[in-house]
Amino acid sequence: MAVARQVAARLPRLNREALRQGLRARGIHVSNRRLGTVLQRLRAERDLH
DSSP states (O other): OHHHHHHHHTOSSOOHHHHHHHHHHTTOOOOHHHHHHHHHHHHHHHHHO
């Protein structure tokens, strides 16, 4: 999650494809299902702040 947070912080808009590309650029490949879960958690954290 820490890497996903770093990637998300640099994105102008948090969406599935942008997050996937950012993670792949760091050598992290995730399944579509896991990516969806990470995206939901990131959005929930963002909404809390």
